[in-house]
Amino acid sequence: MYSVRHILRVLTTFSAAIVVFVGCSKLEPVEPPHSTDSTELYKAMLSDPQSCATCHPVHAQEWQSSMHAYAMTDPIFFRLHDIGRERNPELGNYCFQCHSPGGVLTGEIVDGVVPDVLSAPARAGVSCEVCHKGSSSTRGEGVHALHLDSTMRGPIEDPIFTSAHASVFSRSISKSQSCAACHDLKSVSGFLAERTNTEWDESPYQAMGLECQDCHMPSHIGFAAVGGPEREVHSHRFVGLDVPLTDFPEAEKTKELVAELMRNAISLQVEANFQAPNSHSVNVQITNDKTGHSVPSGSTYDREMWIRLVVTTQTGDTVFATGLLDPNMDLLTERSVFVKENQLPIDTNLTLFRGEAFSGGEKTLFFWEAEDADLHLIEAFATHSSDFRVDYLVEPGTTVNVHAEVLIRPFPPYLLRHIGMPELVDNIPVFTMADTVFTTEVQ
Ligand code: HEC
Ligand code: HEC
Ligand code: HEC
Ligand code: HEC
Ligand code: HEC
Numbered sequence: 090m091y092s093v094r095h096i097l098r099v100l101t102t103f104s105a106a107i108v109v110f111v112g113c114s115k116l117e118p119v120e121p122p123h124s125t126d127s128t129e130l131y132k133a134m135l136s137d138p139q140s141c142a143t144c145h146p147v148h149a150q151e152w153q154s155s156m157h158a159y160a161m162t163d164p165i166f167f168r169l170h171d172i173g174r175e176r177n178p179e180l181g182n183y184c185f186q187c188h189s190p191g192g193v194l195t196g197e198i199v200d201g202v203v204p205d206v207l208s209a210p211a212r213a214g215v216s217c218e219v220c221h222k223g224s225s226s227t228r229g230e231g232v233h234a235l236h237l238d239s240t241m242r243g244p245i246e247d248p249i250f251t252s253a254h255a256s257v258f259s260r261s262i263s264k265s266q267s268c269a270a271c272h273d274l275k276s277v278s279g280f281l282a283e284r285t286n287t288e289w290d291e292s293p294y295q296a297m298g299l300e301c302q303d304c305h306m307p308s309h310i311g312f313a314a315v316g317g318p319e320r321e322v323h324s325h326r327f328v329g330l331d332v333p334l335t336d337f338p339e340a341e342k343t344k345e346l347v348a349e350l351m352r353n354a355i356s357l358q359v360e361a362n363f364q365a366p367n368s369h370s371v372n373v374q375i376t377n378d379k380t381g382h383s384v385p386s387g388s389t390y391d392r393e394m395w396i397r398l399v400v401t402t403q404t405g406d407t408v409f410a411t412g413l414l415d416p417n418m419d420l421l422t423e424r425s426v427f428v429k430e431n432q433l434p435i436d437t438n439l440t441l442f443r444g445e446a447f448s449g450g451e452k453t454l455f456f457w458e459a460e461d462a463d464l465h466l467i468e469a470f471a472t473h474s475s476d477f478r479v480d481y482l483v484e485p486g487t488t489v490n491v492h493a494e495v496l497i498r499p500f501p502p503y504l505l506r507h508i509g510m511p512e513l514v515d516n517i518p519v520f521t522m523a524d525t526v527f528t529t530e531v532q
Contacts, residue, residue: 128196130237135191137209138217144253144314151325152217154339156332160188160214161207164335165500168508173457174201177277183457186231187271190219194235215271223259226270229281249317265289265301272301272387274456282446282459283389288382292469304381305329330385330392331499334516348520351497354380355467357523359493361400363531369479371398371409373440373493375523376472383466384522385497389444390456391504394497394522395420396440398477403488408481411438412494418502418514425503440475442466454504487531494524 138158142149152158160166166188173180181200185193192198192211210216221241225234240255244263248256261267265286274283281287289295306323313322328346337343358374373396377384385392397412413436414420415427421436422428428435444466445452446459453459467473483489502514 127237128194131191131194131196131235132208134235134237134239135195135208135210135216135218138213139209141217144251144316146315147311147322148217148313148325154337154343155325155327156329157215157327158213159333159337161192161212162214162335162337163333165505165508165510165513167203168510169455170201172508173455176455177458180277180457183277186233187215187274189214190224190232190235191216220262220267224270228269228286229273229275229283230270232270243313244323245313245320248313251314263300263302265295268301274387276457276459278458278460280460280462282456282462283387284464285382285386288386288469292382294381294469299381301381329387330497330520331388332518334500334513344518347518351520351522354384355495355522357493357495357525359491359525359527361489361491361527361529363479363483363489363529366485366532367482369481369483369531371400371477371479371491371493372474373398373477374472374474375467375495377467377469381469383464383468385442385466388456388499389464389466390446390454390459390462391500392443392497393420393501394442394495396475397492397494397496398438399492400479401490401492402483403490408483408489409477409479411436411440411477412496417506418517420501424501438477440473442473454507483531485531488528489531490526490528492524492526495522496520497522 138149138152166184170184173184182193182198183201185198185201189198189211191213192203192207195208195211197204197207197211210218218235219232221243222235223242224232226232238255240257242257242259242262244259245256246258248258269286272283272285273281273287276282289301302323305327306325308321308323310319311322313320326343326346328343328350330347330351332343332347333340354377356376356378358376360372362372363369375396380386385394395412398409399407400409401407412420415425415433417426419425420439420441421433422439422441423435425433427433442465445463446456447453447461447463448458449460496519498517498519500517502517505511505513505517
């Protein structure tokens with residue numbers, strides 16, 4: 090005869106086993122691994138994204154060349170992290186809560202110290218399971234727990250059986266909210282320094298029901314898994330603005346995809362007024378009519394988007410120029426070495442969209458220190474208008490050539506030089522978002 094207590098014990102053990110290994114829709118996420126137990130469980134549970142490739146070859150290949158896979162490879166990430174630890178010793182696991190939730194949960198990364206050898210799920214950065222194991226997360230503070238089971242949550246309502254894992258339909262994975270843990274970012278002081286999800290919330294896109302996934306995970310008909318039926322599948326490339334500046338799978342292809350996205354982010358309208366004598370001007374209007382948040386967005390402290398406008402005469406004289414680069418490839422701001430040393434004039438007409446972070450009232454190049462920020466961005470559906478006065482005296486009857494471009498790049502060269510990575514400067518791409526060339530006759 091079994092005693093009641095024995096039955097209870099069996100039941101408890103059995104349900105614990107279900108919770109841990111089989112998966113059940115009412116699971117509570119497990120707290121972060123303060124005890125060795127949960128780190129051991131995470132070690133046993135998390136897998137190498139390569140192990141998904143046998144059955145999900147396309148998803149694995151796309152993810153492998155995405156910035157999500159680059160999150161723990163990027164040497165700029167590790168350099169900035171080292172600088173962060175020097176300047177802010179209390180940084181702890183701050184960076185890894187978003188860049189490698191797996192490394193934190195398996196207990197490999199403790200207090201921001203990264204061992205020489207990391208397990209595959211830790212090295213995988215924003216890995217498959219970070220998104221598909223139903224995370225417990227706080228907006229702007231990364232992912233702190235995953236369901237301790239072998240169930241994959243995804244958008245398929247009627248997944249076919251596989252012995253590899255249980256599959257559960259999740260409506261929420263296809264919503265913007267599922268990106269908010271990392272695509273809003275609170276600095277160390279709790280200031281909302283990066284705001285892509287918040288910008289989307291505040292834009293008409295939320296009411297329109299156009300989610301992050303609709304633009305960043307375009308769908309087509311294909312196979313969700315080898316041997317499964319044909320259905321709607323979603324790209325796992327996660328194209329944005331950033332590209333790997335070091336060797337990485339399909340980096341050239343990523344650059345092409347970014348170039349294409351940038352061509353479909355904004356519209357440009359340029360009007361030149363060379364009619365009235367002595368009051369020549371060019372008006373440049375940029376409308377953010379295709380991006381689900383501000384442009385630029387996210388890591389805006391590391392971004393540069395600017396107007397390059399060059400007006401020349403038929404005979405080749407430059408009548409007006411803004412947005413040119415110095416020999417170091419920097420814009421002519423107070424951060425250019427050539428401007429600092431008075432070798433080149435500051436570009437007083439420069440229209441530059443970026444974020445400037447402040448800590449203790451002073452400018453800082455390091456976003457995690459931000460306590461306040463000046464964000465010069467173009468919000469969704471907003472238009473930015475700049476008037477450029479052309480003071481150069483042009484003879485009436487002259488034909489002038491107006492060349493306007495909106496350019497963007499992921500990093501300013503001065504930043505990479507400042508953090509001791511000048512060798513990467515030549516790899517920074519500059520993308521054209523829009524351009525126009527026309528001629529007009531001076532009246
Ligand atoms: C042995 C083959 C196999 C392996 C290995 C495998 N899967 Fe799957 N997976 C499948 C099949 C089959 C489906 C169902 C596909 C369908 O119905 O079209 C599926 C479905 C999914 C879904 C969709 C679930 C839903 O309901 O929307 C996700 C997400 C997923 N797998 C992630 C992963 C991840 C991540 C890994 C690696 C850690 C992995 N899978 C490993 C075979 C596999
Ligand atoms: C309507 C389409 C659309 C929607 C919706 C959308 N994006 Fe974007 N996203 C774009 C385009 C176009 C760009 C390129 C322009 C740019 O860099 O801002 C971009 C750029 C980005 C970048 C790089 C930003 C930068 O400037 O460095 C990130 C990160 C990003 N999106 C994440 C998200 C997230 C997260 C959401 C949901 C909260 C989202 N996007 C919603 C179209 C969209
Ligand atoms: C950054 C989060 C994220 C990562 C990382 C990620 N996925 Fe997904 N995955 C999604 C989202 C979101 C969807 C659903 C998109 C939608 O419904 O709009 C999805 C859908 C899927 C599906 C269902 C079929 C489809 O394409 O809709 C499979 C299978 C899948 N992912 C497998 C994987 C595998 C395998 C990996 C790693 C190699 C991976 N995912 C990495 C977010 C992610
Ligand atoms: C666990 C944190 C995390 C989650 C969840 C997450 N991301 Fe990301 N995402 C990152 C990190 C970190 C990077 C940058 C990695 C790098 O460049 O080193 C990134 C990069 C990107 C980029 C490329 C940005 C650029 O400038 O090129 C896009 C686009 C993007 N994510 C979209 C999404 C979308 C859409 C979702 C939701 C379905 C999502 N992400 C969910 C952490 C996350
Ligand atoms: C709250 C989540 C989160 C935290 C914390 C976080 N990151 Fe990121 N990181 C992201 C996301 C999301 C992106 C991509 C954003 C984009 O492209 O706009 C990113 C991109 C990056 C990039 C690549 C591109 C760039 O423009 O800078 C670097 C480098 C980086 N992070 C370094 C760090 C360092 C160093 C720390 C810690 C001091 C850190 N991150 C903390 C989410 C996070």
